[in-house]
Amino acid sequence: MAKDFVKRSENYSEWYNQLVVRADLAENSAVRGCMVIKPYGYAIWEKMHDALDKMFKDTGHSNAYFPLFIPKSFLSREADHVKGFAKECAVVTHYRLKTNEEGTGVVVDPEAKLEEELIVRPKSETIIWSTYKNWIKSYRDLPILCNQWANVVRWEMRTRMFLRTAEFLWQEGHTAHATREEAEAEARKMLDVYADFAENIMAVPVIKGVKSPNERFAGALDTYCIEAMMQDGKALQAGTSHFLGQNFAKAFDVKFLNKQNQLDYVWATSWGVSTRLMGALIMTHSDDNGLVLPPKLAPIQCVIVPIYKSDDQLPAISAKVQPIVDALKAKGITVKYDDRTEYKPGWKFNEYEFKGVPVRLAIGPRDLENGTCEVCRRDTLEKLTMSLEGIADHVEQLMDEIQRGLFQRAVDYRAANTRKVDSWDDFLTEIEKGGFLLCHWDGTTETEEKIKELTKATIRCIPNDAPAEEGKCILTGKPSHRRVIFARSY
Amino acid sequence: MAKDFVKRSENYSEWYNQLVVRADLAENSAVRGCMVIKPYGYAIWEKMHDALDKMFKDTGHSNAYFPLFIPKSFLSREADHVKGFAKECAVVTHYRLKTNEEGTGVVVDPEAKLEEELIVRPKSETIIWSTYKNWIKSYRDLPILCNQWANVVRWEMRTRMFLRTAEFLWQEGHTAHATREEAEAEARKMLDVYADFAENIMAVPVIKGVKSPNERFAGALDTYCIEAMMQDGKALQAGTSHFLGQNFAKAFDVKFLNKQNQLDYVWATSWGVSTRLMGALIMTHSDDNGLVLPPKLAPIQCVIVPIYKSDDQLPAISAKVQPIVDALKAKGITVKYDDRTEYKPGWKFNEYEFKGVPVRLAIGPRDLENGTCEVCRRDTLEKLTMSLEGIADHVEQLMDEIQRGLFQRAVDYRAANTRKVDSWDDFLTEIEKGGFLLCHWDGTTETEEKIKELTKATIRCIPNDAPAEEGKCILTGKPSHRRVIFARSY
Numbered sequence: 001m002a003k004d005f006v007k008r009s010e011n012y013s014e015w016y017n018q019l020v021v022r023a024d025l026a027e028n029s030a031v032r033g034c035m036v037i038k039p040y041g042y043a044i045w046e047k048m049h050d051a052l053d054k055m056f057k058d059t060g061h062s063n064a065y066f067p068l069f070i071p072k073s074f075l076s077r078e079a080d081h082v083k084g085f086a087k088e089c090a091v092v093t094h095y096r097l098k099t100n101e102e103g104t105g106v107v108v109d110p111e112a113k114l115e116e117e118l119i120v121r122p123k124s125e126t127i128i129w130s131t132y133k134n135w136i137k138s139y140r141d142l143p144i145l146c147n148q149w150a151n152v153v154r155w156e157m158r159t160r161m162f163l164r165t166a167e168f169l170w171q172e173g174h175t176a177h178a179t180r181e182e183a184e185a186e187a188r189k190m191l192d193v194y195a196d197f198a199e200n201i202m203a204v205p206v207i208k209g210v211k212s213p214n215e216r217f218a219g220a221l222d223t224y225c226i227e228a229m230m231q232d233g234k235a236l237q238a239g240t241s242h243f244l245g246q247n248f249a250k251a252f253d254v255k256f257l258n259k260q261n262q263l264d265y266v267w268a269t270s271w272g273v274s275t276r277l278m279g280a281l282i283m284t285h286s287d288d289n290g291l292v293l294p295p296k297l298a299p300i301q302c303v304i305v306p307i308y309k310s311d312d313q314l315p316a317i318s319a320k321v322q323p324i325v326d327a328l329k330a331k332g333i334t335v336k337y338d339d340r341t342e343y344k345p346g347w348k349f350n351e352y353e354f355k356g357v358p359v360r361l362a363i364g365p366r367d368l369e370n371g372t373c374e375v376c377r378r379d380t381l382e383k384l385t386m387s388l389e390g391i392a393d394h395v396e397q398l399m400d401e402i403q404r405g406l407f408q409r410a411v412d413y414r415a416a417n418t419r420k421v422d423s424w425d426d427f428l429t430e431i432e433k434g435g436f437l438l439c440h441w442d443g444t445t446e447t448e449e450k451i452k453e454l455t456k457a458t459i460r461c462i463p464n465d466a467p468a469e470e471g472k473c474i475l476t477g478k479p480s481h482r483r484v485i486f487a488r489s490y
Numbered sequence: 491m492a493k494d495f496v497k498r499s500e501n502y503s504e505w506y507n508q509l510v511v512r513a514d515l516a517e518n519s520a521v522r523g524c525m526v527i528k529p530y531g532y533a534i535w536e537k538m539h540d541a542l543d544k545m546f547k548d549t550g551h552s553n554a555y556f557p558l559f560i561p562k563s564f565l566s567r568e569a570d571h572v573k574g575f576a577k578e579c580a581v582v583t584h585y586r587l588k589t590n591e592e593g594t595g596v597v598v599d600p601e602a603k604l605e606e607e608l609i610v611r612p613k614s615e616t617i618i619w620s621t622y623k624n625w626i627k628s629y630r631d632l633p634i635l636c637n638q639w640a641n642v643v644r645w646e647m648r649t650r651m652f653l654r655t656a657e658f659l660w661q662e663g664h665t666a667h668a669t670r671e672e673a674e675a676e677a678r679k680m681l682d683v684y685a686d687f688a689e690n691i692m693a694v695p696v697i698k699g700v701k702s703p704n705e706r707f708a709g710a711l712d713t714y715c716i717e718a719m720m721q722d723g724k725a726l727q728a729g730t731s732h733f734l735g736q737n738f739a740k741a742f743d744v745k746f747l748n749k750q751n752q753l754d755y756v757w758a759t760s761w762g763v764s765t766r767l768m769g770a771l772i773m774t775h776s777d778d779n780g781l782v783l784p785p786k787l788a789p790i791q792c793v794i795v796p797i798y799k800s801d802d803q804l805p806a807i808s809a810k811v812q813p814i815v816d817a818l819k820a821k822g823i824t825v826k827y828d829d830r831t832e833y834k835p836g837w838k839f840n841e842y843e844f845k846g847v848p849v850r851l852a853i854g855p856r857d858l859e860n861g862t863c864e865v866c867r868r869d870t871l872e873k874l875t876m877s878l879e880g881i882a883d884h885v886e887q888l889m890d891e892i893q894r895g896l897f898q899r900a901v902d903y904r905a906a907n908t909r910k911v912d913s914w915d916d917f918l919t920e921i922e923k924g925g926f927l928l929c930h931w932d933g934t935t936e937t938e939e940k941i942k943e944l945t946k947a948t949i950r951c952i953p954n955d956a957p958a959e960e961g962k963c964i965l966t967g968k969p970s971h972r973r974v975i976f977a978r979s980y
């Protein structure tokens with residue numbers, strides 16, 4: 001077990017911060033609020049990227065790239081958007097440095113002031129819709145199904161690695177459609193893609209739903225979301241998909257000639273997930289021994305560590321290991337044989353355990369004699385001595401078991417921490433325990449904000465599968481027709 | 491042939507600009523100097539990305555991500571670097587907007603001024619070496635072999651899509667080593683990787699060499715480069731790899747304990763290629779009919795167009811085409827069957843020809859009777875009627891032929907436009923004709939700059955394979971020991 005590593009039960013927040021740094025995922029940089037994503041953390045993000053990118057392409061989307069900068073005036077074009085979006089942005093005002101008078105450094109050249117300031121994109125609706133205007137003339141040009149992988153900047157005051165950083169990486173889909181129905185279907189379809197990814201790749205169960213009007217994206221008619229529960233019982237919004245109506249088309253005057261030869265405004269969606277998913281991944285599966293990774297996102301899926309007392313024992317072990325490495329690779333399993341002599345087996349065990357490698361094999365001289373090896377799975381920390389015969393098949397099967405096991409564990413945890421609450425007194429007690437509270441709500445923003453003010457809990461979503469049920473709002477007692485999810489959140 | 495499309499011989503520069511836009515590769519955006527990379531252009535860049543990324547990983551490198559912003563003071567740390575690098579940078583001075591007094595738009599909040607300005611990275615040596623300081627304690631931590639895929643910004647005054655834009659996409663490798671020899675070998679190895687990529691994936695022949703001291707990257711001890719020749723005879727620097735010595739380690743105080751237990755500064759390299767490669771690709775292969783793509787980078791490698799007079803003929807053609815599509819996909823060939831009814835075959839032919847799809851198959855009712863199809867290859871525009879029997883094998887073979895044919899054509903063009911020049915008078919005449927001039931040079935920056943001033947030609951590189959040869963400098967007549975390449979360049 002890692003030394004001085006704080007336990008989740010002691011200080012969950014500190015546990016997270018330590019884990020991110022000590023598992024080599026990311027670290028704070030010299031620039032306030034901006035993180036460095038280290039190679040091991042980035043390798044996980046690349047796997048997320050690749051899986052999502054394939055899903056986007058399989059559903060007909062193409063990638064494109066739009067400018068990093070947005071003219072300040074663009075942000076004023078869509079009235080709801082400008083009112084609602086956070087104004088903490090990085091603002092570029094100058095375009096040149098010059099050597100200082102002493103010749104020892106650089107200063108901003110006051111002569112090189114931009115006529116109009118540029119904003120480093122906090123998101124790209126405005127620059128993209130100003131571009132789409134030139135791409136769309138007729139229904140033949142529709143739909144446009146574009147996605148962009150990019151960095152974005154929001155000048156958050158309180159930052160935490162992956163969860164909330166000034167700069168982060170994400171993808172943002174921006175689609176344009178001829179009809180309202182098609183755009184709404186697209187927004188819902190992409191929510192399904194996100195849920196599929198979260199559950200089947202990340203092994204993170206999510207609830208699909210729609211945001212209350214108060215929690216909608218500024219400029220959207222509907223915001224769909226997936227919500228996950230972290231191990232401290234708090235909710236984490238893992239992805240959103242927005243039905244934007246014709247708001248951005250109107251703001252940027254994007255009209256098309258429909259099949260009836262009439263001019264109409266184009267319908268829009270946008271949808272995104274970000275490096276925040278790394279936070280969701282960590283906080284769903286990891287434990288007091290460090291990172292736990294689902295096999296589908298593990299940069300190393302299986303590590304093999306040789307155990308030996310003297311260096312002359314190593315060649316015999318390596319000879320035995322090579323066919324196992326080959327057999328695992330043939331099955332598409334990413335395997336690492338760590339035969340470095342400058343580190344002891346114990347150090348390696350700790351290292352790979354802390355980094356969440358799903359399966360570890362250890363092979364020593366006695367194993368050579370017996371034709372066995374020690375198999376340790378990271379999720380349960382179970383150790384078994386197994387025959388080397390058929391070991392690759394066994395590891396392959398373990399990958400599947402671990403992937404499904406992690407998902408089931410998270411489903412069970414969420415089920416154990418989701419409760420129906422029907423009175424305000426119970427709400428006040430239960431919200432302190434964490435988890436999702438299924439409650440009746442009278443449907444007003446006023447009530448929602450009052451509850452937030454009193455308890456810090458927000459409506460995470462109105463679940464898609466919430467059954468019709470008559471009840472009374474937990475705060476006001478007014479009538480309600482189905483339960484929504486309240487929780488504290490990241 | 492595309493209407494109103496200017497010929498290369500009429501106006502090469504305008505031909506390029508029109509091609510980029512009309513082939514749907516990129517367009518200028520609302521932000522000065524920043525381009526929008528459209529889905530078709532981005533799909534080519536993604537293929538470049540994927541091929542390069544695999545080569546980087548196969549040579550032991552990992553990806554990571556470092557902040558977009560660089561504190562202004564960092565740029566003053568490495569003296570050669572600050573002196574030499576271009577100071578046209580985007581400068582962030584504020585971090586908040588606010589709604590204006592009329593409530594109609596946003597203005598920069600003067601209260602939200604940064605204490606230290608942040609520079610949008612023009613490249614990342616400084617922020618990365620400030621990070622490496624924390625990663626490196628001992629020789630055990632070395633080498634660090636990191637690469638980053640990122641956007642960078644240089645406030646160029648005169649921009650051209652892909653070739654020189656304010657924002658562009660690139661990769662930058664940044665490696666740290668225990669010895670000078672290892673770092674130099676890394677810098678040369680990555681130049682080999684770039685040359686391999688350019689020649690075998692892009693089908694662009696390149697000359698590997700080293701820059702003259704005057705053309706070195708600011709802060710480097712040596713800059714290696716690959717140089718390609720465009721169809722107008724101008725040179726284009728397609729990639730660079732820098733041996734940085736201990737300059738950045740010294741600037742950011744990055745020391746390590748070597749095997750002899752002594753503290754020493756770390757040795758560094760950096761290397762990069764960018765979306766500029768898109769420009770090289772276009773200008774090497776394309777012709778007066780539009781884009782020409784090597785099969786290895788073509789988003790669509792083979793398109794199949796049905797030819798029919800009445801809609802009821804289409805199903806029979808489609809039924810015949812389906813097994814061909816399946817057979818091509820099984821071979822890993824990206825194929826598109828364009829059975830859209832709203833466009834005529836002639837329109838489709840023009841479209842795919844202009845977009846550089848390497849092979850086009852056309853199948854009509856007569857072909858159905860005869861068991862044939864028309865095969866057209868984009869590089870030579872040759873048309874052949876072929877039996878449908880074995881057509882997938884034939885297309886597969888064509889991919890290989892086209893890939894090799896494009897490379898050979900470019901090699902021949904370069905050979906025909908490379909000349910030895912031994913007198914200043916000849917130089918003045920020959921440089922006007924374009925191409926590479928192999929000349930003796932006295933090795934001084936003074937001469938190099940004088941030649942540039944008089945002719946706009948620069949030393950592209952001292953080729954790695956330049957044989958030892960005694961001669962006299964074309965300008966000064968002073969002794970020289972081998973020829974270098976002079977050319978005008980992008």
